[in-house]
Amino acid sequence: AEQTYDYDVLVIGAGPGGYVAAIRAAQLGLKVACADSRETLGGTCLNVGCIPSKAMLHASEYYDAAANGAMEAMGIEVTPRLNMEKLHGQRIEAVDSLTKGIAFLFKKNKVEWKKGHATFQDPHTVKVGDETVTAKNVVIATGSSVTPLPGIEVDNSRFVVVDSTGALELPKVPGHMVVIGAGVIGLELGSVWRRLGAKVTCVEYLDEILPGMDEDIRKEARKIFKKQGIEFRLGTKVTGCTVAGDTATLAMEPAAGGAAETLDADCVLVSIGRKPNTDKLGLEAIGLDVNKRGQVETDHEFRTKVDGVWAIGDVIPGPMLAHKAEDEGIAVAENIAGQTGIVNHDVIPSVVYTWPEIAGVGLTEAQAKDAGHTVKTSKFPMMANSRAKTNHEPDGLVKIIADAETDRVLGVWAIASVAGTMIAEAALALEFGATSEDIAYTCHAHPTHSEAMKEAAMGVQGKPIHI
Ligand code: FAD
Ligand code: NAI
Numbered sequence: 001a002e003q004t005y006d007y008d009v010l011v012i013g014a015g016p017g018g019y020v021a022a023i024r025a026a027q028l029g030l031k032v033a034c035a036d037s038r039e040t041l042g043g044t045c046l047n048v049g050c051i052p053s054k055a056m057l058h059a060s061e062y063y064d065a066a067a068n069g070a071m072e073a074m075g076i077e078v079t080p081r082l083n084m085e086k087l088h089g090q091r092i093e094a095v096d097s098l099t100k101g102i103a104f105l106f107k108k109n110k111v112e113w114k115k116g117h118a119t120f121q122d123p124h125t126v127k128v129g130d131e132t133v134t135a136k137n138v139v140i141a142t143g144s145s146v147t148p149l150p151g152i153e154v155d156n157s158r159f160v161v162v163d164s165t166g167a168l169e170l171p172k173v174p175g176h177m178v179v180i181g182a183g184v185i186g187l188e189l190g191s192v193w194r195r196l197g198a199k200v201t202c203v204e205y206l207d208e209i210l211p212g213m214d215e216d217i218r219k220e221a222r223k224i225f226k227k228q229g230i231e232f233r234l235g236t237k238v239t240g241c242t243v244a245g246d247t248a249t250l251a252m253e254p255a256a257g258g259a260a261e262t263l264d265a266d267c268v269l270v271s272i273g274r275k276p277n278t279d280k281l282g283l284e285a286i287g288l289d290v291n292k293r294g295q296v297e298t299d300h301e302f303r304t305k306v307d308g309v310w311a312i313g314d315v316i317p318g319p320m321l322a323h324k325a326e327d328e329g330i331a332v333a334e335n336i337a338g339q340t341g342i343v344n345h346d347v348i349p350s351v352v353y354t355w356p357e358i359a360g361v362g363l364t365e366a367q368a369k370d371a372g373h374t375v376k377t378s379k380f381p382m383m384a385n386s387r388a389k390t391n392h393e394p395d396g397l398v399k400i401i402a403d404a405e406t407d408r409v410l411g412v413w414a415i416a417s418v419a420g421t422m423i424a425e426a427a428l429a430l431e432f433g434a435t436s437e438d439i440a441y442t443c444h445a446h447p448t449h450s451e452a453m454k455e456a457a458m459g460v461q462g463k464p465i466h467i
Helices: 016-027 043-048 050-067 084-109 184-195 215-228 322-336 365-370 386-390 419-431 436-440 451-460
Strands: 007-012 032-036 111-115 118-122 125-128 131-140 144-146 176-180 199-203 231-233 236-244 247-254 261-265 267-270 274-276 309-311 350-352 357-362 375-381 397-403 409-416
Touching (some): 007 016, 007 322, 016 032, 016 043, 016 084, 016 111, 016 322, 043 050, 043 084, 050 184, 084 111, 131 322, 176 184, 176 247, 176 261, 184 215, 184 267, 184 350, 199 236, 215 231, 215 357, 215 397, 215 409, 247 267, 309 322, 350 419, 357 419, 365 375, 365 397, 365 409, 386 451, 397 436, 397 451, 409 419, 419 436, 419 451
Parallel strands (some): 007 032, 007 131, 032 111, 131 309, 176 199, 199 231
Antiparallel strands (some): 118 125, 125 131, 144 274, 236 247, 247 261, 350 357, 375 397
């Protein structure tokens, strides 16, 4: 007789990967439980990631516009006063209502929420807190956490040396904030506190900020941030940190070797990347190894090499992004239900929610060339876009990289106030295998920032109108 289980599916982790997988599996008629050790649902993204960071970015953008002349330039004269309690209050409120929203969706879809840390006993048996749960399928969606920097101790309660979680909650604006790592978190949260009045210095190991993005975009972004007042120490590694009272002193040296120096800060943000969560998950009990980067490997259908055990999200290879995790959550549930769930990992947009926003999808120019393409590219400056110019948002550009022979679009990169929204069009274009001509001959509403996308495509064709 077939073995019976408590559930068809147990999902471990209720982040955007896990909660979406659980809901989709339930929608497909399966009996589903979802375990998470946090007090609230939504994982990193809703509790300490995407959502609270955007709440702080949005509010600080208004403050910046009022304090630093952008409003005045439009004839609105105000002197802003910062109310930290309210600023944090609206962040907490956003997190609270969205995490509760997931609890509501779980109820609506009959997903059982199990609060507690999950550990495998065998491939179909998992201990969640004190409870033992059996399931025909188990999905590992345990996400990721902050990569520690050896020699530097994070203490999110004292606010002198913090990670991203502490940097969301600083009770006062630091005089000097030093960000270690000029990646996505460093630039987003560094921007928040710069806008609110802190002096911000980013110390980055590599020679350029934002690794992984197109070279032109990385350079242009750094110029813009520099103009906003963020200081960069590139090609520099931090070797240690001492804390005396409310001051941290960082020891640094050139990445290539050379004379050491020190830098004082009122707040240090450690943002050098994130690592997959597989600790105390009991992977050894099911004979599942992690790769060199600590990730759980899967096939295209998100099966691990252990029968009945699947994995998605930040814990598997690929960009550590909420929308990638969500799409994998849908796909894994469909595959468990016997359907064909697919994620096109070549078309995952990424967005940095600074001002202006920085976004990209597909290949960088260097990646396209490495992949053997002869490319034609075109850049259209936001300065020449009527809406951006009218809105006093001249910084940035749209860059399109197309195959020179077929004209197929290989990658699109943008810096613009609303680049995160604009990039959706590019993702659709790549997904449909569009050519730059397709984009150039698609009617785009006027006056919108998106016209810059059309003009960049016209540029690939050799005939932009407005430059
Ligand atoms: P997670 O969201 O990490 O969820 C995993 C959950 O599993 C967690 O709640 C964890 O506590 C729980 N868990 C782990 N192990 C166990 C266990 N053994 N038992 C029970 N529970 C367990 N991405 C974007 O796309 N856009 C953004 O704007 C963005 N902003 C970010 C800002 C910050 C400050 C940070 C830190 C991240 C941001 N990210 C953003 C990344 C995004 O948060 C992650 O890519 C996303 O949350 C990954 O989803 P996940 O479901 O794989 O894992
Ligand atoms: P990151 O990988 O984006 O950037 C880390 C940076 O630190 C890199 O530039 C790296 O070269 C540098 N670095 C590494 N070690 C260093 C050292 N010892 N000294 C100095 N610099 C060093 O990682 P980050 O910013 O921590 O973010 C983690 C992940 O979270 C991102 O990769 C992304 O997947 C996700 N995230 C996504 C967001 C979004 O989509 N908007 C926002 C925030 C986070």
